[in-house]
Amino acid sequence: AQSVTQPDIHITVSEGASLELRCNYSYGATPYLFWYVQSPGQGLQLLLKYFSGDTLVQGIKGFEAEFKRSQSSFNLRKPSVHWSDAAEYFCAVGAGGRRALTFGSGTRLQVQP
């Protein structure tokens, strides 16, 4: 069965600094990969997804993610963080004949002024 690990529970960055959130997955083949964002008290919003093709994927709100097969990783990046990016971020995997996605435990991002 597939699994997803987000090693960082909580990250704090300064506004304007760059950001990288880590995601590692466990699956024998190439899965479908997603990043979602959850603002406080809200549902999850899809930031970006990877199915196949170019390993660098662009998403909404200036985010991008890179799929690295050799490292089983799908890290999320943003060159310059805004205060409104403070939220919880979830990496998810779709794979293995399972209709639902498997989610990581999330990374909470705090942005300092």
Place this chain on the structure above:
Amino acid sequence: DVKVTQSSRYLVKRTGEKVFLECVQDMDHENMFWYRQDPGLGLRLIYFSYDVKMKEKGDIPEGYSVSREKKERFSLILESASTNQTSMYLCASSGRQGYGYEQYFGPGTRLTVT
């Protein structure tokens, strides 16, 4: 845009009560899902449905049941609520046939059982 709505944002129930959480999507999606979200555990799948009247257990179905009588509506039922079911409940839908495609989420229902 896909819209997924949930009947309540906040709900407070007593132990032993029967609780209904309703979810409606407006994009004719085949698949609908119920997750619960707890701090440090991410989202865990309770049940999902891939067609009207069809359902499958997820990872943590104990204490829950579901109903899907119409394509747009998926209900989660707590037959006898317990305090360990206090959580955030998220509904999602997906329009693709097959497996592992992106899901669209409702705003969530924060349920407190006292």
